[in-house]
Amino acid sequence: MTEKVLSKQNLNIFINTLLSRGEEIVGVKKKEGKYAFGKIADAEEVCLDYDITLLPPSMYLLPQREALLKFNIAERPVASPVIEANPFILFGVHPYDIKAIELLDTAFSTDNLDTNYLSRREAATIIGVDCLNPNPNAFCPSMDTAFTDKGYDLLLTDIGDSYVIAIGSERGQALLKGCPDTQEATQVELKRKEEERQKALGQYKVALDTPLEKLPQLLDKSWNSSLWEERSEACLSCGSCVMVCPTCFCFDVQDDIELDLVEGERYRQKDACMLVDFAAVAGGGNFRDDKTSRYRHRMYRKGKYIMERFGKPGCVGCGRCASACLAEIASPAETFNLMRGESK
Amino acid sequence: MTKNLSEGKSLYLPRVAEITSIETIAQKEKLFEFKFQDSKELGHKPGQFVEISIFGIGEMPISISSSPTKKGAFELAVRAVGDVTNALHRLSKGATVGIRGPFGNGFPVDEFTGKDLLFIAGGIGLFPLRSLINYVVDNRKNFGRLIILSGSKTADERMLVNELERWQVMEDVELLETVDIGNEKWGGTIGPVTTLFSQIEIIPQNTFAVTVGPPVMYKFVIGECQKKGIPDERILMSLERRMKCGVGKCGHCQINGVYVCQEGPVFSYARIKKDKLTEAL
Numbered sequence: 005m006t007e008k009v010l011s012k013q014n015l016n017i018f019i020n021t022l023l024s025r026g027e028e029i030v031g032v033k034k035k036e037g038k039y040a041f042g043k044i045a046d047a048e049e050v051c052l053d054y055d056i057t058l059l060p061p062s063m064y065l066l067p068q069r070e071a072l073l074k075f076n077i078a079e080r081p082v083a084s085p086v087i088e089a090n091p092f093i094l095f096g097v098h099p100y101d102i103k104a105i106e107l108l109d110t111a112f113s114t115d116n117l118d119t120n121y122l123s124r125r126e127a128a129t130i131i132g133v134d135c136l137n138p139n140p141n142a143f144c145p146s147m148d149t150a151f152t153d154k155g156y157d158l159l160l161t162d163i164g165d166s167y168v169i170a171i172g173s174e175r176g177q178a179l180l181k182g183c184p185d186t187q188e189a190t191q192v193e194l195k196r197k198e199e200e201r202q203k204a205l206g207q208y209k210v211a212l213d214t215p216l217e218k219l220p221q222l223l224d225k226s227w228n229s230s231l232w233e234e235r236s237e238a239c240l241s242c243g244s245c246v247m248v249c250p251t252c253f254c255f256d257v258q259d260d261i262e263l264d265l266v267e268g269e270r271y272r273q274k275d276a277c278m279l280v281d282f283a284a285v286a287g288g289g290n291f292r293d294d295k296t297s298r299y300r301h302r303m304y305r306k307g308k309y310i311m312e313r314f315g316k317p318g319c320v321g322c323g324r325c326a327s328a329c330l331a332e333i334a335s336p337a338e339t340f341n342l343m344r345g346e347s348k
Numbered sequence: 349m350t351k352n353l354s355e356g357k358s359l360y361l362p363r364v365a366e367i368t369s370i371e372t373i374a375q376k377e378k379l380f381e382f383k384f385q386d387s388k389e390l391g392h393k394p395g396q397f398v399e400i401s402i403f404g405i406g407e408m409p410i411s412i413s414s415s416p417t418k419k420g421a422f423e424l425a426v427r428a429v430g431d432v433t434n435a436l437h438r439l440s441k442g443a444t445v446g447i448r449g450p451f452g453n454g455f456p457v458d459e460f461t462g463k464d465l466l467f468i469a470g471g472i473g474l475f476p477l478r479s480l481i482n483y484v485v486d487n488r489k490n491f492g493r494l495i496i497l498s499g500s501k502t503a504d505e506r507m508l509v510n511e512l513e514r515w516q517v518m519e520d521v522e523l524l525e526t527v528d529i530g531n532e533k534w535g536g537t538i539g540p541v542t543t544l545f546s547q548i549e550i551i552p553q554n555t556f557a558v559t560v561g562p563p564v565m566y567k568f569v570i571g572e573c574q575k576k577g578i579p580d581e582r583i584l585m586s587l588e589r590r591m592k593c594g595v596g597k598c599g600h601c602q603i604n605g606v607y608v609c610q611e612g613p614v615f616s617y618a619r620i621k622k623d624k625l626t627e628a629l
Binding site for chain 2: 286
């Protein structure tokens with residue numbers, strides 16, 4: 005499909021037109037010197053030159069807490085499924101987060117269709133924006149997530165006074181029809197887009213020493229490395245690395261009952277394999293009761309298990325975990341590079 | 349997003365089942381029989397599990413204790429150790445619960461055809477194994493010898509005593525029992541379940557070994573099976589983890605890269621070695 009161009013000023017008009025039509029837009033806003041996804045009320049709030057958000061946009065597809073069932077236990081227990089999906093636009097998603105959503109799509113549609121996730125996903129329109137201002141902890145080029153040519157409905161690239169818009173779906177094309185000010189992108193504008201992308205690639209400060217496809221092999225040899233214990237020694241088992249991760253999708257399931265002891269809901273919430281009781285079983289056993297095995301498990305999911313299972317890496321290199329970790333041990337790139345150094 | 353979601357049902361909605369009988373097995377163990385309200389069969393294989401719900405308390409994976417040859421109802425033998433299992437123990441006949449499943453791979457009963465079977469149970473490992481034992485007993489002519497080694501902590505903690513006695517008197521079932529700690533009432537073998545291996549003779553090339561018990565038991569039992577000459581691909585075990593969702597999503601049951609609720613809970617020792625499931629044993 006041909007690419008379009010829209011001036012920055014007209015993009016704001018476009019956003020406000022969508023809002024006035026009643027579209028729900030979730031976009032990136034400034035928040036106390038950081039950036040966070042949130043509900044947009046006016047185009048002026050939208051920030052598109054951010055480096056990274058505190059929490060990933062995937063939280064709007066796999067919420068931190070979500071009802072699965074409503075039940076009533078007054079007489080005989082009755083339960084009904086809760087599947088919530090209201091159409092909304094996820095605006096300003098970086099390519100690494102788009103790739104993370106693609107992984108969740110695969111995970112929740114492989115073997116058993118998770119209707120809760122998939123319905124919400126189907127209701128979401130994704131408007132991406134190229135990340136031209138990478139976070140210092142990010143290593144997206146190593147994970148092949150710095151750019152993407154799919155997984156979005158529209159994708160914007162900032163070329164100075166305007167955006168080049170790539171159309172990724174019919175839904176995206178239809179959306180753009182409501183925006184009459186777009187022009188066909190010229191060769192010059194497309195060239196500028198490429199230059200901006202190249203410039204961004206030069207700004208990443210962290211890189212993997214191992215080619216992405218060799219990560220499983222590297223980890224295959226590293227199970228007994230003493231580095232796991234050394235690295236995890238400082239771990240606080242707080243789970244922050246997991247809570248900010250766009251590709252972590254493990255969850256806990258709990259029941260909540262109203263004070264009347266009649267109505268209640270079963271919900272799932274994000275859970276973390278770095279928390280002490282993640283692998284605990286009834287009767288007191290815990291299959292990962294030390295932080296070394298929990299730390300190693302997380303790194304194996306990032307670099308091996310997920311990739312072998314779903315054909316996509318379990319880490320997109322966004323660097324959020326490294327930013328969130330108080331012990332400064334959470335970066336998969338740093339860990340894999342140490343393993344690589346050791347295995348040489 | 350190419351999958352058609354309009355057909356999609358919730359993975360997490362249980363079917364309603366009624367408790368049709370409750371039998372006390374021991375101090376903390378009961379055997380529950382369930383029937384689905386819609387009278388449908390569970391349709392399971394020996395060695396599979398279900399997720400049982402007590403709404404307001406939670407959901408819990410439990411191995412199925414009855415053989416699929418038992419029609420119209422299924423059974424779960426449950427030890428009261430956590431919130432859900434204790435809540436279940438407080439329920440009476442006629443109460444309803446939620447059931448999802450069956451889940452998991454189950455035992456490869458088709459591969460067992462014509463083979464001698466050596467079953468090794470430790471403690472309440474007998475609960476899941478009972479589904480397989482009764483399946484074999486009910487299809488007796490399809491299999492070779494049936495040897496059951498069962499270990500309990502004490503004579504008072506022998507599980508499913510009626511069932512053990514039923515198997516004991518069957519001519520074509522060889523049941524050997526041991527207890528870890530003997531007392532004046534116990535005239536049988538004393539020692540861990542592995543003690544019983546010296547009392548049996550088998551033809552290893554024609555034998556499948558199946559073991560279910562506490563995690564600590566497995567490596568000793570595997571060692572004894574190997575000493576008997578049983579090949580690793582015919583040493584099978586059920587690895588129990590906290591399968592919270594049962595559908596390969598939540599991550600709680602993972603052993604290395606494997607989801608126990610999908611690819612397990614039954615694994616051969618050969619598979620554990622081949623896939624480097626270092627967290628398995």
